[in-house]
Amino acid sequence: xxxxxxxxxxxxxxxxxxxxxxxxxxxxxxxxxxxxxxxxxxxxxxxxxxxxxxxxxxxxxxxxxxxxxxxxxxxxxxxxxxxxxxxxxxxxxxxxxxxxxxxxxxxxxxxxxxxxxxxxxxxxxxxxxxxxxxxxxxxxxxxxxxxxxxxxxxxxxxxxxxxxxxxxxxxxxxxxxxxxxxxxxxxxxxxxxxxxxxxxxxxxxxxxxxxxx
Amino acid sequence: xxxxxxxxxxxxxxxxxxxxxxxxxxxxxxxxxxxxxxxxxxxxxxxxxxxxxxxxxxxxxxxxxxxxxxxxxxxxxxxxxxxxxxxxxxxxxxxxxxxxxxxxxxxxxxxxxxxxxxxxxxxxxxxxxxxxxxxxxxxxxxxxxxxxxxxxxxxxxxxxxxxxxxxxxxxxxxxxxxxxxxxxxxxxxxxxxxxxxxxxxxxxxxx
Numbered sequence: 001x002x003x004x005x006x007x008x009x010x011x012x013x014x015x016x017x018x019x020x021x022x023x024x025x026x027x028x029x030x031x032x033x034x035x036x037x038x039x040x041x042x043x044x045x046x047x048x049x050x051x052x053x054x055x056x057x058x059x060x061x062x063x064x065x066x067x068x069x070x071x072x073x074x075x076x077x078x079x080x081x082x083x084x085x086x087x088x089x090x091x092x093x094x095x096x097x098x099x100x101x102x103x104x105x106x107x108x109x110x111x112x113x114x115x116x117x118x119x120x121x122x123x124x125x126x127x128x129x130x131x132x133x134x135x136x137x138x139x140x141x142x143x144x145x146x147x148x149x150x151x152x153x154x155x156x157x158x159x160x161x162x163x164x165x166x167x168x169x170x171x172x173x174x175x176x177x178x179x180x181x182x183x184x185x186x187x188x189x190x191x192x193x194x195x196x197x198x199x200x201x202x203x204x205x206x207x208x209x210x211x212x213x
Numbered sequence: 214x215x216x217x218x219x220x221x222x223x224x225x226x227x228x229x230x231x232x233x234x235x236x237x238x239x240x241x242x243x244x245x246x247x248x249x250x251x252x253x254x255x256x257x258x259x260x261x262x263x264x265x266x267x268x269x270x271x272x273x274x275x276x277x278x279x280x281x282x283x284x285x286x287x288x289x290x291x292x293x294x295x296x297x298x299x300x301x302x303x304x305x306x307x308x309x310x311x312x313x314x315x316x317x318x319x320x321x322x323x324x325x326x327x328x329x330x331x332x333x334x335x336x337x338x339x340x341x342x343x344x345x346x347x348x349x350x351x352x353x354x355x356x357x358x359x360x361x362x363x364x365x366x367x368x369x370x371x372x373x374x375x376x377x378x379x380x381x382x383x384x385x386x387x388x389x390x391x392x393x394x395x396x397x398x399x400x401x402x403x404x405x406x407x408x409x410x411x412x413x414x415x416x417x418x419x420x
Contacts, residue, residue, distance in 0.1 A: 046410040047394040053414065087416060113416030138371070139393040144221040158217055159288045162356050165365060169225045169392070176397045184403045193411055 036084065036091045039137075048136030049084065049115035051179045056081075056101055056116055057196050066178040068171055071126035075175075077101035078131070082118035083109050090114065104203035111200035123171055130168045139176070144168055216272070216292070216354040216367050223365040224374055226389035227396075228357065241359050245291050245385065246280050252384040253278035254296045259344055267297040267380065275352055289360040295353045295377050302342045310338045353377045364389060 040046055056077050058065055064072035081101045083093045093114060095106055101119065110116075118135040120143075131145040146168060149160040182188055215221060230236070236244045254268030271277035271284045272292045285291055314334050318326045326334070354367040355377065366381070366389075368374040378389050390396055398408055 040410075040415065043393070044395045044408060046415060047398070047408060050411055050414055051394055085415070113414075115415055137393075138224065138391065140222070140224045140374070142222045142369075146221055155287055158292070159290065161217065161221075162287070162290050162292070162358075162365075165221055165223065165356075166358065166361075166363070168221075169363075169365070173392060173397065176392075176394050177401065180394065180398050180401055180403060184398075184401075184407045188411075193413060197413060 032091055033087060037086045039084065040086045043137050045117075045137040046115070048134075048139060049117055050183070051176065052116035052119050052134065052136055053110060054179055054182075054192075054196065055121070055175065056106075056110075056119065057199050060102055060199075066174055068125060068174045073123065073125045073171055073174060075124065076122045077116075077119045078122045079120045080118075080133075081106060081116060081120075082135075083114040084117040085112075085114040088113060092117075107200045107203050111197070123168070125167075125171055128164075128167075130171070132168060132172070134172065139172065141165075141169060141172070215369075216356065221367075222369050223367045224378075225392045226364050226366070226378075227392065228362045228364050229388040229390055231386045231388070238359065242282065242286060242291065245357070246282065246285060248384045249280045249285065249293055250278070252380070253280070254298075257298050257300070257348065262340070264302075264339075264343065265297070265299045267295060267376075269384070270294050270296045270352070272354060275350070289358050291355075291357040291359060293355055295355065295380055297351045297353070297376075298348050299351075300343050300346050301349055302339060302346050306342060307335065307338055310342065311335055314338065355381060363392075 040049070055065070055075065059075050059077060062074070064074040066073050078098060078101065079096065081095050083095075083106065085091055090109070090112075093109055095101070095103065097103075100106065116136070118133065120131065120133045123130045123132070128147050130147070131143075133142040133144075134140075135142070144165070146161065146164045149157045149164070151157045151160050182192060215223075249269045252269050254270045255266060257263060257266040269278070269280075270293070271280060272294050273284060275294070275296055277284065280293070285293060311331070311334065315326060315331070318330070318334075351373070353373060353376075355364060356367075357364040364381070366374055366377045368377050381387070382389055395408070
């Protein structure tokens with residue numbers, strides 16, 4: 001390759017000073033995007049990401065999301081939020097802080113194509129409250145805070161804890177069902193997604209937030 | 214133990230019984246007790262080649278393998294644990310011993326050892342080192358609600374969870390279906406086509 005051509009490639013940013021660095025950097029970016037895409041598709045993780053993103057949007061108002069056993073179920077996203085995307089410059093972003101999930105920064109990132117991949121939920125069901133971390137791919141219950149058992153005896157305590165763990169799992173399932181019912185209805189594309197997109201862009205007018213606890 | 218106190222981390226599954234091995238609800242506790250006993254934990258023999266042992270133990274006693282009804286059932290739940298004992302020999306320790314052996318071999322035979330000789334020496338070194346390193350013991354708890362047909366596996370990491378899931382499925386001839394949006398959608402009868410990504414949310418059309 002002539003010196004002039006080498007220089008032209010360098011000026012176009014196709015090569016670095018060593019003649020190969022720019023190409024390697026491009027390959028790394030492509031690899032990262034491919035990996036992000038694979039994570040998005042694996043086990044239909046996008047479904048979980050859309051659900052967690054929708055929960056963030058819907059939980060900002062004080063309204064319960066559904067009822068379970070005739071009692072209202074409401075929630076807030078708290079503390080830590082992991083966002084993931086499949087394109088662009090930012091493929092993953094983590095925010096921390098008591099009200100960080102509802103910050104304009106997060107809404108902006110969502111508007112640019114990132115979705116919530118992992119979130120910590122504070123659930124209120126009747127007089128009971130729970131906290132749990134969920135991730136979009138597996139929906140495993142992680143680091144959950146369960147209501148304290150009332151029982152004194154060890155055996156009774158164990159049974160009560162198992163029952164409360166099942167109650168929490170049932171609440172998570174109820175949220176999944178509520179989301180899926182909406183997502184599989186014509187209202188999802190017609191009204192819910194446009195409203196969700198509008199909310200992402202509407203960063204100047206945050207809605208009234210509830211306090212946890 | 215996380216199943217009893219502290220923060221709770223578990224995965225929830227719907228239990229599907231294998232058609233051939235299906236047991237009536239009434240006989241399920243006895244069948245569970247039998248399967249637990251058949252796959253009970255047996256301590257690792259430090260003199261054997263094995264570096265790992267795993268099997269079922271009672272929830273309240275990591276050495277208990279009697280699985281009496283009073284220890285295995287509480288209310289609608291069957292409760293037990295999987296114990297995994299492992300000797301972890303650091304790779305660096307094996308490498309160091311192998312290098313010393315190789316130097317001695319060259320000195321004695323005036324040639325480098327062959328591949329087979331090296332592999333045999335490595336096995337011998339592993340076996341010798343095994344007694345020098347302590348056993349690492351882990352417990353993963355399981356609760357299975359016999360009334361609603363759901364099980365919860367209490368393991369923090371995905372790798373451990375996969376291992377526990379395999380062990381439970383094999384021991385009881387069951388399939389554990391995870392509870393996640395995709396499996397709930399199937400249960401609700403939502404068509405696969407309706408589950409496609411929402412393009413405007415993930416910017417899929419731009420990628």
